[in-house]
Each structure stands twice: as C-alpha cells, then as structure tokens.
Amino acid sequence: MMNKYKLNVGIIGLGTVGSGVIKLLKKQRRNIKNRTGIELKVVAITARNRRKRRGVDISSFKWVDSPLEIARDPEVDVVVELIGDTDKTAAKVIREAISNGKHVVTANKSLLAKEGSFFEELAKEKGVFLRYEAAVAGGIPIIKVLQDSLIVNKISKLYGVINGTCNFILTKMESDGREYLDVFSEAKKLGYVESDPRLDIGGIDSAHKLALLSCLAFGTTLNFKSVKTEGIDHISIEDIQEADLIGYKIKLLATAEYSKNTLIQEVSPKLIRKGSPIAQVNGSTNIIAIEGEEIGTTVFSGPGAGMGPTASSVVSDLVAIASRKSKSTFLTGEKINGSNKYESTSKKSSFYLRFILKDKPGVIARLSGKLSSCGISISQMKQKPFAKQKATLIITTHKTLQENLEKALIDIKNLKICEQRPVCIEIQEFQKGSQVS
Numbered sequence: 287m288m289n290k291y292k293l294n295v296g297i298i299g300l301g302t303v304g305s306g307v308i309k310l311l312k313k314q315r316r317n318i319k320n321r322t323g324i325e326l327k328v329v330a331i332t333a334r335n336r337r338k339r340r341g342v343d344i345s346s347f348k349w350v351d352s353p354l355e356i357a358r359d360p361e362v363d364v365v366v367e368l369i370g371d372t373d374k375t376a377a378k379v380i381r382e383a384i385s386n387g388k389h390v391v392t393a394n395k396s397l398l399a400k401e402g403s404f405f406e407e408l409a410k411e412k413g414v415f416l417r418y419e420a421a422v423a424g425g426i427p428i429i430k431v432l433q434d435s436l437i438v439n440k441i442s443k444l445y446g447v448i449n450g451t452c453n454f455i456l457t458k459m460e461s462d463g464r465e466y467l468d469v470f471s472e473a474k475k476l477g478y479v480e481s482d483p484r485l486d487i488g489g490i491d492s493a494h495k496l497a498l499l500s501c502l503a504f505g506t507t508l509n510f511k512s513v514k515t516e517g518i519d520h521i522s523i524e525d526i527q528e529a530d531l532i533g534y535k536i537k538l539l540a541t542a543e544y545s546k547n548t549l550i551q552e553v554s555p556k557l558i559r560k561g562s563p564i565a566q567v568n569g570s571t572n573i574i575a576i577e578g579e580e581i582g583t584t585v586f587s588g589p590g591a592g593m594g595p596t597a598s599s600v601v602s603d604l605v606a607i608a609s610r611k612s613k614s615t616f617l618t619g620e621k622i623n624g625s626n627k628y629e630s631t632s633k634k635s636s637f638y639l640r641f642i643l644k645d646k647p648g649v650i651a652r653l654s655g656k657l658s659s660c661g662i663s664i665s666q667m668k669q670k671p672f673a674k675q676k677a678t679l680i681i682t683t684h685k686t687l688q689e690n691l692e693k694a695l696i697d698i699k700n701l702k703i704c705e706q707r708p709v710c711i712e713i714q715e716f717q718k719g720s721q722v723s
C-alpha cells in the first residue's frame with residue numbers, strides 16, 4: 287500500500303497539460319515536500335510520439351510504449367490521464383488503472399461527463415480515488431469548493447462562463463467589430479479551438495463541465511444528456527452591436543438550477559447586463575457563481591485553461607490523494623434521483639430577437655401579429671433599411687413564457703417571410719442585489 291508521504295506517479299499524455307505537470311513537478315517538488323511532507327515522484331511516462339519535443343527535459347523519466355502498461359505497472363500508485371477523449375484509449379486506461387487498484391487523476395471532462403458514474407462505482411468498489419479538478423474551469427478550484435467548502439449549503443443555482451474559446455470569440459467580435467467566422471479562424475490559428483470545433487462553439491464542452499458541476503452542487507445523478515445545449519455560431523456582429531446599444535453583452539452562459547425535485551441544465555448564449563461581473567469576464571477567463579442558502583451568491587473567477595493553471599489543478603489532486611484528504615468521485619451520500627429535464631414551460635424571460643425578412647409588403651405586420659397572438663408583447667422594435675431585398679428587424683420583448691415564444695417562432699417560420707433562422711437570445715436577469723446583478 288502507498289506510503290503516506292510518497293506517491294509514485296505515472297503520466298499518460300505529454301501535451302499542453304501533461305508537459306505542464308512535469309514542468310510544475312520539477313519546479314515545485316521541493317516546495318511541495320517542505321509544505322506538505324509529500325513526495326511526488328514520476329516513475330513512468332508515455333505519449334504517442336517518443337521523439338516529439340516537449341519543452342521540458344524528459345530524458346530522466348522511464349518511457350513506456352503503451353499507456354496500458356502504466357495502468358498495470360506495480361510501481362505506479364496513481365495514473366495521471368492527460369490524453370483527451372479522441373479515441374477509446376483514455377477510457378481503457380482509466381478502467382484498467384482503477385481495476386488494478388490505482389488512483390486516477392484526469393482532466394478529461396468529456397469522458398467523465400459521459401462515463402463518470404461508471405468510473406465512480408468502479409473506484410468505490412476498488413477503494414481508490416478519482417480526482418478531476420483540472421476538468422472544469424482550469425485553475426479555479428471549483429470541484430474542491432463544491433465537495434468540501436460549500437458542502438453544508440443547500441445550493442439552488444449555479445451559472446457562469448466556462449468555455450474560454452467561446453468567450454474569446456465573443457469578446458474579440460465585440461472589441462474588434464469583426465464577424466464570427468473571421469474571429470473563429472483566428473482562434474483556430476492560435477490553437478484555442480478543440481480538434482473537433484463543435485465541442486467548443488457548439489456549447490458541448492460547457493455542457494460536459496456543467497453536468498459535472500451540477501451533480502456535485504445538487505447531489506443529483508450525473509446527467510450530461512439532459513443539458514439543453516446551444517452554441518454561438520449563429521451570433522453575428524450585428525447581434526453584439528445591437529445588444530451593446532441596449533446595455534448588454536452576449537455571453538455563452540451555462541446554468542443549472544434545482545428546485546421542486548427537478549434539475550434544469552442549460553448552455554446557451556444570453557444577453558447579460560454590462561455592469562454584471564459575468565459580462566466583464568473576457569477572453570479565456572472563466573467565472574462561476576453559486577447561490578447557496580447560507581452563503582448567498584459566491585463568485586469564483588480565474589484562468590479557465592492553459593498549461594500553468596491546468597497543471598496546478600492536476601498537481602493539487604496528487605497532493606490531495608497523497609494526504610488522503612480526498613473525497614469520493616462525486617459525493618459520498620445517496621444520489622438524488624430527481625427528474626432531469628429541461629422545462630421551457632415554467633420560465634418567464636425577456637428576449638432579444640433578430641429577423642432577416644424578405645422584402646415583401648406587410649411582412650412586419652404579419653410577424654408582429656404572430657407575436658401578439660402568442661401573447662408576446664414587444665418592448666422595443668427597430669427596423670434597419672432594406673438592403674439587397676432583405677430587411678433586418680431587431681425586437682426585444684417584455685417578459686414572456688418561453689413556450690409562448692417557441693410557439694411564435696414556429697408560426698413565424700411557417701409564414702415563410704424569413705430569409706434565415708431568426709436569432710433568439712434570452713435576456714438574463716440575475717437576482718437584484720446579488721453580486722452578479
């Protein structure tokens with residue numbers, strides 16, 4: 287069994303995060319030992335290409351050709367999986383490591399969001415720890431906060447900006463006045479976009495992270511499939527400028543709320559009042575607000591990705607395992623099996639709408655007629671001059687039931703007066719007086 291003060295570490299994956307972990311361990315090894323009495327020793331490493339330059343000297347470490355060899359190595363106490371979810375290797379490695387009685391640290395949010403419950407059961411059965419602080423919000427220690435510091439709070443809601451790539455794109459569109467596709471290409475060139483871009487811009491990465499946060503915050507069963515997910519690729523510079531004119535910024539907001547035995551999880555673009563701390567989070571910074579019975583609203587903000595912050599979270603998990611302060615994978619108690627669903631019916635909000643209409647007589651009257659017949663009252667309406675036989679119509683609504691708006695948008699689609707799918711963004715209002723309002 288592992289020596290309390292020494293942990294033998296096997297690292298699988300030496301990309302941004304993996305090589306960052308090696309750098310950090312080299313830099314902080316003595317400091318960690320001085321501060322905690324814990325010695326973290328790398329005893330085996332692997333990646334796909336042994337000859338690739340890693341920006342850190344790895345010649346003193348034992349190189350192993352197969353990731354599964356590390357998962358089975360008797361000398362290894364903890365396996366650090368930093369491959370990502372591109373093929374089945376990460377899943378096999380984690381299963382094999384836990385089955386062989388090894389602790390696991392991973393940053394793999396997509397794999398955990400899908401298979402976390404299975405790994406949790408396996409880890410429980412084998413009496414090992416599965417830690418994943420780096421999987422959500424990079425350097426912000428939000429997992430430990432939910433598992434430890436806020437455990438006595440009944441949490442009703444959490445929300446925030448948890449995908450740096452989308453935030454970088456929306457921020458750049460706004461600051462430089464550039465179109466989505468232009469900024470997306472720049473983000474790609476800078477290496478900010480995942481190899482499958484839909485994960486970022488389609489909101490799926492945020493949904494993975496939200497599912498992990500929700501089950502910790504509310505004690506519910508992990509349920510990624512029930513996250514209603516919408517991305518940012520339909521947002522134009524026009525939407526950002528119109529939002530600005532009425533005092534808002536557009537952010538991809540992840541929100542989870544638990545009440546009356548129902549969990550509502552949603553990732554979608556929202557109009558956020560400019561004065562809110564959430565609107566002021568730029569670039570790759572993440573922000574998460576938590577509403578708890580005792581604490582009120584608490585806000586956490588910091589670097590959401592990158593070598594240093596992510597490596598810092600991985601190494602903190604290693605220290606937690608070595609000092610045996612670690613909790614179980616999600617929460618130790620019985621899971622709440624409340625219904626996990628997205629309910630549009632009960633929600634009342636104001637909305638920003640942008641329509642590109644065909645240049646035909648009476649189109650605006652027909653459109654507003656449909657809104658009115660669905661009980662939607664218009665707060666502001668602005669028509670831009672007709673150009674190229676199209677007209678842009680910007681509308682903000684008074685508070686309305688979301689289901690009414692959904693019905694109106696279907697009715698408007700059936701009128702066949704729109705040149706393209708309308709843009710519809712909820713105007714997010716936070717509790718008055720809260721730290722994020």
Ligand SMILES: NC(=O)c1ccc[n+]([C@@H]2O[C@H](COP(=O)([O-])OP(=O)(O)OC[C@H]3O[C@@H](n4cnc5c(N)ncnc54)[C@H](OP(=O)(O)O)[C@@H]3O)[C@@H](O)[C@H]2O)c1
Nearest residue numbers: 299300301302303333334335368369370375393394591592
């Ligand atoms: N980057 C971030 O800021 C960040 C933040 C939070 C979480 N994460 C998560 O951290 C994990 C790693 O991300 P990353 O950015 O470090 O990825 P990365 O730079 O693409 O590195 C992936 C590493 O895994 C190795 N690898 C891939 N497939 C392998 C296989 N089948 N067998 C052995 N090695 C394999 C690669 O080897 P080669 O180098 O030889 O090709 C590479 O060293 C992912 O789950 C990611 O979602 C990353």
